[in-house]
Amino acid sequence: MPELDSIASLEARREEVAFTLARYRTVVTMCGGTACQACGCQPVARAMTREVMAQGLEETVYVRTTGCHGFCEQGPLVIIDPGGIVYVHVTPEDVPEIVAQTIRKGKVIERLSYTDPVSDKTVQAEDEIPFYTRQKRLLLGENRHIAPRDIDDYIARGGYSALAKALDSMTPEAVVEEIERSGLQGRGGGGYPTGKKWRQCRNASGDARYVICNADEGDPGDYMDRSLLEGNPHSIIEGMIIGAFAVGARHGYIYVRKEYPLAVVNAGVAIRQAQALRLLGEDILGTGFDFDIQVVRGGGAFVCGESTALMASLEGKVGEPRPKDIHTVERGYLGQPTVLNNVETWANVPSIIRHGADWFASQGTERSKGTKIFALTGQVKNTGLIEVEMGTTLREIIYDIGGGPKNGREIKAVQTGGPSGGCLPTSQFDLPVDFDALYEAGSMMGSGGMVVMDDSSCMVDVAKYFLAFLQDESCGKCTPCRLGVGRLLEIVTDISEGRGSLDQLDLLEDLSWTISVASLCALGKTAPNPVLSTLKYFRDEYLDHIENKRCAAGVCRALIRLVIDSTLCDRCGKCIANCPHKAITGSRDTSYAIDDELCTRCRICADACEQHAILVR
Template identity: 55%
Template sequence: MPRIRSKADLKALRKTIVGHRDLNKPYITLCSGTACHATGSDVVAAAIQEELEKQGLTEEVGVRRTGCHGFCERGPIIIIYPEEICYLNVTPEDVPEIIEKTIKEKQIIDRLLYLDSETGERKVHEQDIPFYKYQTRLVFSGNLWVDPTNIEDYIALGGYRALAKVLNEMTPEEVLEEVKRANLRGRGGGGFPAGWKWESTRDAAGEPKYVIVNCDEGDPGAYMDRSIMEGNPHRVIEGLAIVAYAIGSHHGFFYVRQEYPLAVNNLAIALEQAKEYGFLGADILGSGFEFDVIVHRGAGAFVSGESSALMNAIEGKVGEPRPKYIHTSESGVWDKPSNLNNVETYAIVPLIFEKGAEWFCSIGTEGSKGTKIFSLVGEVNNTGLVEVPMGTTLRDIIYKIGGGIRSGKRFKGVQTGGPSGGIIPEQYLDSPVDFDELTKLGSMMGSGGMIVMDENTCIVDLARYFVDFLCEESCGKCVPCREGLRRMREILEGIVAGKGKEGDIAMLEEIGAVMKKASLCALGTTAANPALSTIRYFRDEYEAHIKDKRCPALVCKALISYYIEPEKCTACLLCSKNCPEDAIDGGKKMIHVIDQSKCIKCGICYDVCPSKAGAVIKISGTPVPAPIPEAKRKIARGKGKGERRV
């Protein structure tokens, strides 16, 4: 492939690619993000290949492995073109039937379609499934169609057109102006206005300047950036090149977590292709602009997502935040002006130049424009990645798109903003989600993690979990963060262990306040948020643990007991067989009884007790009833259903 040397070249190439494609040819696309790997996308792909070969259809039917479609709960997902039939949870066993019926005979296999549990209806097309119906897929759109290892797929969709336009028709100042008019805010955490940030890097003294893509994505429970990087890397490369041009940078870095091997791999392929086609390197698209990028693998440290820490990591040093009151836009990598944004931010950029700032501003709220991708996970029915306009309410996201809480349980709260964020309770479900609203609620947007919790989640234990996470992930350099977190953990561990005491809550608040004011970096200043926000909204749950020694969610081991309700026990023996401590007394036709002195509260009996019986229960805050006398334990099987106790 010769390098593309002009906008006209690009247009011609796109025409050729599209012209060669027969839109009526059957095409099977299969999502192949990491989550789908976990559900067997590879074996399904192999089965498709095998079946097509067997049937001699390899010429007639196209196959494309695309990026993540977002509905990971139901992966692997395949879509069959041109009819756009969407099959979910596909297994290798389904493949021969799909080829036989759908490809050859144009019949739809009902069982593989989405079933709307409320209406009982089947949905043929992806866009009719509620999970997708209420989304606005802009940044994520390419993921459905593009094979990330094939640049021509991206070009066919109009890829690199925005770059061509910017390089040929706009000055860097005009680019910055356009982004400012679009009021684009960084999607990685703080929501800082991107146009202003880029301008300050452009204006800063010092050469060379660097542009950096943060794909470290350390927030637990978030994987938007991973999916974009894996599924549509060219969009990020294009966005980065545009930003580089605006800033006057000729050197870029991709900082990608090494725990994301597929992202690292697809990115490497994409960069090679972008170079080959002339979207990177010298004289890009005949504009004279030169730009190259290097991939730097992140070695696993949450704190390295902090901008100055990330710059240290790029220099090959320990990823600790720098103790300087100088912005990285002025003094970043090798002390040169450096601009850092996350993957999603760069991926939005080509869209703004394709469709204009006005269009972008027409989506979203006053202060937050455009769409945002969320990782909707936890105890929600439809987990996956969802892209919605800023300002969509939490309720719409969780109930309309997410399909509500699993197993009909009660919603308790949603955690946003990762370990720096907070937990938002039920009364704020109708709040519109944007940067400023979430901050007002004591949480934050962060990179877009949205972890839904039901009544079975203990809030105090969750706060302990986050503090524990940060104890490990803090760099440990400054006293308030390191020692503060350690003591917060000590107190929270005490509370969940039933050793909470009067004054613990006040102590947590006191430590949190100092951490907020005195810590060195953003990790430390926000590290107390999960505890502080839960105290704000769930104080009664803390108090139940401390004063009543009761865990309302029945989670905290030290505060709960397992108990077998005699009238429900069917003597199925499952619990006693599975108990690792031999703590369950029972036998055939005998009501089972847990020996509380031996019980280690592993919960296996609770898990294995058949839901029909539901005999094992958890008790907290009240004493365990005395075991029923041995003499009364015999179960006599009566006629018909049920049992009768003797």
């Protein structure tokens, strides 16, 4: 590839790419994110390429495999443009028909179309799917147009024009000002103003400056950063180059979770392509600005999502946080001024520079600007990645985009903000998505996990789950976090196993307060949130466990028993064959029974039973 040695040469390449793409009459887009790969998108993609070649259509049909579109549950997805005809759950066997009918003749194949679970209507075009229409997909929407390992796709979408604008017509000071005015806040959870962070780094004294992309997305239930890095890595790279220009950095790092192998590879490929075009390296676009980026694989420690721990890890040390009386913008990586932003934050930077701070600030609420991506998961009809304008209510997200509860159950809570966040009940569903509003309600925006829970979830169990997670992930440096979280877990375990007492509830609150004021980093400070928020909104469930030794959701194993209803049981033997603990006895002639001592309440038997004769008591 010829290097881009000037801004004019970037624009020339953009025209060239647009010209090449315009040759194609039809574009077939296939989602190739991690989730779609798990659903088998790769055989579909191979079949599509083969079929297009076999039919001699490769001159007019462009087949593109992109990153995640967000609608993971419906994968593998195929979209045919123009028209945006969308097919869901496609198999390789469907491909010849798609090529013959839709690509050749423009006919829609009804049986592959999406059926909206709310209205039960078939939807043909992508932009008519309710899941998408209620979103504002400024960042995620791009994924669908870009093959992540083809820099030209990104350039065709206007990529690197923000960089060109910054290098060509703006001073570093003006870039910082623009980001400040936009009101962009850190998307990783803290919500710290990005422009302010950049200014502090710029003003700090040091021998060198660094920019870091935090892609150590560790909150369970989150995957927006992975999808952005996998699907549109150049948007993050462009954001980082602009940030480096603004603060005066020469080196940048993308610290990415090892559990995200596709993101590691795609980020690496994107960096090499950018280097080959001289968008990274020395004398970027012939402007004399030098900057380069390296990908670093994380070691799989949740605490490394914390800025000081991440930097320690980058230095080849154990990832323990340090006190932040001196901030990392002054003394970060190698003791030098460092800007660390989350993936989604970096991805927002190019469009702010391109369209201006006013454009960005015109979206969202008074205090939170722009859009936010959420991973909507759990017990809701439509799960996947969604992006909404700040200020959208939880109810709109869960019921309008998510389609409401599954299997005729009733939604009772949503967990936002991961292990640092909290559980909000339905009475709080009119809260807007806004950093301050969620914080005031006892939860937090976090990095954007949103797990919807219905009446089959037990809130004591949820609190226990997060405590077990945090106890496991505490780095062990501060005693209140290391021992306190463990003690909280012991108490909640007591309650979930029927040994709880009422005075333990006061102890939980007391101890929570100590942990949150006496821990060093955000992991410890926010660790009690899952307990405090469930105690605040679902105290009756705790009381039910303590006073009546009852788990209404049937989750807490020590408080439930499995029994076989002999009037329903047809003695088929499936439960006996499936029980891994050999806890069920019986034969065709005698009635079946479950031995409580051997039974672990795993309910594998209940899944196997076609008569639904195994009941939870």
